[in-house]
Structure formats: C-alpha cells, structure tokens
Amino acid sequence: MAGVRRRRALGLLTFGASAATAATAGALWPNPTARRAETVRDRWGAPTPTPTPVEQENRSAGRPWPPTDDRRPGVDDRHRQIQGYASVTSVAHGQTIDFHVAVQPAGAYRISIVRLGWYDGAGARELLTSSELTGRPAPVPAPDPRTGTLVCRWPVSWTLRIPDDWISGLYQAIFTSADGWRGYTPFVVRDDRRAAALCVVLPFTTYQAYNQWPMDQVSGRSLYYGYRAGMLDYDRRALEVSFDRPYAHQGWPKHLDRDHDFIRWAERNNYDVTYATSEDLHLGRLDPARYRGIVFSGHDEYWSRPMRLAAERAVTAGTSLAFLAANSVYWHVRLRSTADGRPARLLTCHKTSPDPWSDAAGPTTYWRSVAPDGSTAEQGLLGVQYNGIVPTPQPLVVSSAGHWFWAGTGLADGDRIPALVGGEADGRTAGYPEPVGGTGTTLSASAYQNRAGLWRVQNTHVYETPQGGVVFAAATLYWTMALDRAGHRDERIQRATANLLDRMTRPR
Template structure:
C-alpha cells in the first residue's frame, strides 16, 4: 500500500468529489474567529485551510480568492493546530444515534479516538449570523476518548453499531429547529464533524428537508482501501476502488461520514439556510427519514424546500410529499436527479428503526428500483426528471423571461447565467406523464454537452397543482450554490428564488 494511495484516502477526495463540483463547498462558518486552547495552553483557530491558488484567474476563482479567508495552517514548529482526522488512522471519528432530534429529547454520540486521549465536542447551529455561517451553541466538558473496536463488515455493509456511547447531549426546549454540526477535537489537535438536525415542532412557513438518505448512499466510510463501501464503491483486496456492480446494496447510518465527517453535498443545504435566514424567511428543518417515519406533518407548512442532491426516496417519503402537495403545500426542489432510486429503510442489528438503507439497483433478481421503471416516473412529481451528468459547467439559458419568477432579476429572454448548469441536469421528457396541473411553464432551456460529447438540454420547471400548490424544480446542481456560496452567488438566482418563496409564503 503506497504512501500516495494513502494520501488520497486521507484527503477525503474519493468520498467528497464523486460527481458534483459543488458537493462539499467552503465552510467559512466562523472565518477563523473561534479559538481553542490546545494541550500546551496556546490558543489556535478551530478551522484552518490553505488559501486559494495564486494562479486562479477565472471569474469564479477570482471571486473566491477575494472572499474573506480563514487562517492558513501553521508550520510544524509553530505548535499544533486543528487538522482533519482521516479514515486510515481514525484519530477521531464519530456518528450520532439519530439523524434528527426534537427539543426535549437527547442525542447520543459514539466516538472513537486513536490514540486514546481526551477530546471535546463543540456544537454549532448553521445560519447566517452576519456572514459567519454558524454560531457555537454549547460545548462538552473534556471527555475521555477510547479506541473503539474496528467497524463490522458483512456483505459490504459496514456498521459501528457496537461502539460504546461517548457523550449524550440533551436538547433544551428553547433550541431552534435547524441544521447543527458537532465539531470533535482531540487534545493533540485533530478534528472531525457529526451533522445532525433539530427537527421542527413549532409552526413555520417553510420546512427545509435535509437529504440524509442520499448523504448515506454516497458515504464510503471507512475510506481506508479495505473496508469502506457505499452504494457506489467498494475496495478489492489490492486496495483498488471498485464500481457500482461491486458496491454495497445495504449501508448503515451507524457509522461516521468519510473524510472530514461531513457528507457529500451538505454544502448545498448550508447555502440555502444561510441565504434564507439572511432574507428573513421563517424556516424550520427536518430530514428525509422524518418524512419516511411520519415524524412530521408537512401539511402544516406553506412549502417544503429540498435544498440539495436528493436522489434516494422510499415509498413513504414519496407518498407523504405527494399528499402534502395535493393538500396545498408547495414543493421547491433546488437541485437535480431527485427521487431517482426507490429505497427501503430497515432497523439496525440493535433494533433501532430506520438505520439500514437498502437499494439493490440492478443486482440480482427482483423488481426494478428506478421510480421511472415501475411506471412512477419522478416527472409526475417534479414536472421534469433526471437527464444525465454535466461534465463541465454550462450557462443556464432563461426562457419565458416575462414570468413573475424572473421579475426584478434583470434577466431577459435567452440571457445566459454562466455556470448554472453543472453537476447533473434534469429535463422535460415528452413521453413521460406529467403531474395534474392547472398551469405549467419551463423557465430555462439550456444546451450542454454530456459525457459522450452529445448535445443535451436542461430544463427548469414550475407548475401549479390543482390544490393551488406551486412545484418548482431547478433542474441543476448549481442553483443552491448560486444563493450564498462564495464565488458562485448570483443576484439573479437570489431574486428569482425570493420571488418564488414570497409567492409561497404570501409575502407579495
């Protein structure tokens, strides 16, 4: 096992750059303002990163380069600093006992530390916070860290359900619904993350649904060249990365996320949350498994927002969302390739519900698991559906510029919004059934070149259901980053999205 290969695994590159150029995104939550005391008593910033390449010359790269930066790493003789743990050495890694928790309940963290040493947990609430992106809510005391037993693996399914409890966090009744992240830091300066959600219990105008089912489908933990597996990849005995045919069919939520501990595509949700709070929207949060388990009633909200790549849906998830739409709750899909695979959620070996995710894809006998192959194409909900990958970003071409969605954006008919068709794209399929609707319109129709060099088109869709609910689908991965991602934010997309949410929330 060569050192170059190990460095690739340690970097998280395999877990966090699968198909989406906007998947992880920057995490400038506190811009280096939060400091920790290390074990020598010296103060060090909680998050460090290297500055952008000095050779960056593209408009987007230049915008990123001029944005506020967090401090660069210190030299090795300038003392320790927080640095990301990796899946090879597992300096510190952990997972939460549940994806979402209600105020008044408690969430358990299961953490392994190598070598055993003390660590602490700092909990941050994601939001705008005057541009910081998050604020620290609480901290643990110094905790005794232990090296937990290695992950268990059975038929490519990797689980750490046997890890001992490390810290229990009671959620006070006054905590706001939203996205949170627990930052784990060892005394010798290694860091990892555990995301979780405080789900909605109080009324709100909008409910943002975090796609934790899709996050887990892509999770390759442990990215160690031996054990880790996702629904996309696994390893052979020589440490080579195998493709989908040899990947797992069942993955467990009882394990950390690979790399930094933050899932692929989580940056999309953070972009939407920061922007929505800055614009003053009344926003609550839940995760996809809350829809599956019936822990929330989506008809209590004026609209549901799906902020990022949300590819894997169970039957209860889809049924719940369709029922909400048919009772007047609007739906906003800000990415592409949504509701593509049908999945099942089952209990863990300990009996905890909804902790195993199964999607057989095309492996072995049984019914197809693409929604469109069981005569329930995703276009019946979204108005468009998945068309394919976009290898290089292309412009989004405005269509029907006189529509109220484009009002005040300055966008004219046929105008280009650079880089907005990226990652993956949806389009209208004439042979697939459309949802029942009062009216329907395409608001972008954008050519791009696919992986085979063939000309394709992306569409952005909006329709009004018979209930009066609006259903919007951006048809591209790049819409959410255009709301608040440094180097990608676009005022035309910001205004168009505000026009949409204002209609939904009756703020016009």
C-alpha cells in the same frame, strides 16, 4: 437567553468515566469582525414581518464556519484520529441524542455543539462544549457477507438532551482531541411544537448513500463503490448502508455544501424556516400540511415510498414544494430498523442488481423503473427528471422570462446565466408521466453535452396546482451555489429564488 442561563438549561445526560458539563461557549474560535449585510429583501423592498425565531437567533454573536484555527490537517480514514457518529439524524426538544466517538490513539477529547446559519456572515454559533472525556480506538466492522453493510457498534460516549430554547436548524457535533485533531458529525434539531412557513428537508439518505467510510482503499463501502485492489469498484458496492458509522474523513458529508449554501442565504434573508430530515419525512414525523412550503434544498436523490407518498399528498393538499438541485427522487430505497428496533437506520438500494427482498413498494432501483410501464418516474412529481451529468458547467439559457418567477431580474428570453448548469441536470422527457392537473412552465432550455458526449437539454421548471401551490425544480446541482457561495453568487438567481419562496409562503 444569556450564555449562563442557556448553559443551566442544557440538562445534559452523560455516560462513561468523565461527567460532561457545559463549558464556556466560544472556546473554539476567535470572534469575527461584526458586520451587518444588506439582505435580498432589503434591496427589493419586501415587507419585514415580526421577527421569527430564526431571525432572532441570527442576531446572536457567531463564529467562523468552517473553523479557522485548525492546528492539524483534516482527519483521514487511514489513521482515524478522531471520528464519531450520532444515534439519530434529527432530534426534537426534550429528546436525547447519543454520540459514539473513537479516538486513536486513546486520549482526552471534548465535544462542542454548533448551529449553522447566517450570523452576520460568520456562519455558525457555538452553544456548548463538554468537559473533558476519554476516548479509545474502535474497530472498523467486518462487512455483512450478503449486503456489504458496515455497522459500527461503538459504545455511547456522550448523551445530550436538547434544551427547549434551541432553535431548529442544522447542527454539528465537533469532536476535538487533546492534540488538536478535529472531526464532525451533522444532525438536525427539529421543532415539533411550531409550524413555520417553510420546512427545509435535509437529505440524510443521500448523504449516507455517498458515504464511503472508511476511505482507506480497503474497507469502505457506499451504495456506489467498494474497493478492489485499492481501487473503487462498482461491483463491490454495498447493497445496504448503515447510519451507525462516521462520515468519511473529517465527517462533512458529500453534497452537504449545497444545503449549507441555501441555509446561509435563507437565514440571511429572514425567511421563516424550520428544519427536518429525509428520515422524518419517511417516518411521518414531518407533516407537510403544517407548512406552506417544503424546500428540498440539496442533492435529494434517494427516496423511499413513504417519502414519495408524503410529497404527493402535500401537493394534493396545496402545499408547495421546491427542489433546489437536480437528480431528485431518482433511486427508490427502503429504510429498515436495526436489530434493536431503532427505526430508519439501514438504507437499502440494490440499484442495477436484482432485489431479492422486493416488497409491496417495489424493487429498490430507479424510480422510473419501479413500475415496468414507467408510471412511477420522478417526472410525475417534479415536472422534469434527470437526464445527464454535466462535465463542464454550462450557461443556463432563460425562457418564459415574463413569468412571475423571473420578475425583477431584468432577464429576457435567450439570456445566458454563466456556469449555472453544472454537476447534473434534469429536463422534460417525452414518454414519461406529467404532473396531473397543474399548469407547467419551462423556465430554461439549456443545451449541454453529457459525459457520453450526447446532447441534452436542461429545463428549470415550475408548475402551479389547482389547490394554489407550486412545485419547482431547479434542474441543476449548481443552483444554491448561486445563492451564497463565493465566486458563484448571482443576484438574478437570488431574486428569482426570493420570488419563488415568497410565492410559496403567501396565504392560500
């Protein structure tokens, strides 16, 4: 749709003194040099299907991501020059999403909306910019005395109705003050009308678990740390965190880069993808049976019981799953509604502390400890499970090179792919459950020393189910970096991942 027609279709709802209207798109960045990059599928001769909505979307002119014209350093949590959060993690066509924005000192600002994708390498497309709004400072809330939870109750600054012609994807709201400060918050536009071949689930539960806002050495709380005498302290961590708060500093969540690497690569290669969030899986808004495969593209560590049940039912029904990182399905969490009834806005995980509010789903602790006999361990779903932090990136050592997964890569057993095992790693662990009824294959056996200096073995793994699906675990946090991050790209991993997604999307 042409820009003018698109803007007329926006149907914006606004609050506050300034009426928000769509301004001319392209106000944020200069146009990049247009270029057409060869895709993985071009090189390997895969058939080109009828263009999908995502493929058509990526033919639009893009803008560089991240923005290249910053006039200021990044927003920081001490001064909180401009920050905001969204009322939901995902929103469907015709629904509305609220943005809550604080500006310090008070002044004018605008909100722009971009979609992240390939766009011939530019990385994003700007869809609209609001008219001028007026923002004011907002306080950092006091923590809940029992849980340490920080809940911002900032007023609604701007409300957007999602146009019917916006394509499902990862979006960013960009808050830009009159004097040039810029903050972000992410959200997903999902498509409840059309079932794509693959649904990419973005791990907003994990983003929020790591969110230390505000990182001011005083107030910030995550599920990992609070502050004591200006230092991060595990014993001061929150036991519950709220989605009603900005992400730290400029607003880009920790680990979102891993998902972004996959998104760019998948959209460059014209896979038929749609997007959802971990909250959608929890709330039942995502029905895995509608898709041939579900891709957990990033560091997907925090899972509720409803999420786990949905994934297990999907496998039983023949839907394929791909976990493209490590340390997945590690912590068992609860998602609670707010006092005003908004679902899944409070994330609870007591971790190593007793859980006084444990319910029928069990305590919020390690999944492998929810049941005393270890029967709930993540290996029963994934085929592998977390076994350590990798202090220095190590080579991935290939095994089962004759398997379809490695076809066309030219790899042989024992070949080493440099610096692919990094961050965290998974491996097969004796004494814990194995997937039931599947045929498993270990695709790597990579020795590494964990942070304690103990030797562990990383295992990339896949199993094929009797129903015709596959469940894949990359078992390293560096996998998607090899798909589309400068300095890390590896054509062999690109090819293997293409083999996996093509297997997942074939008709059953």
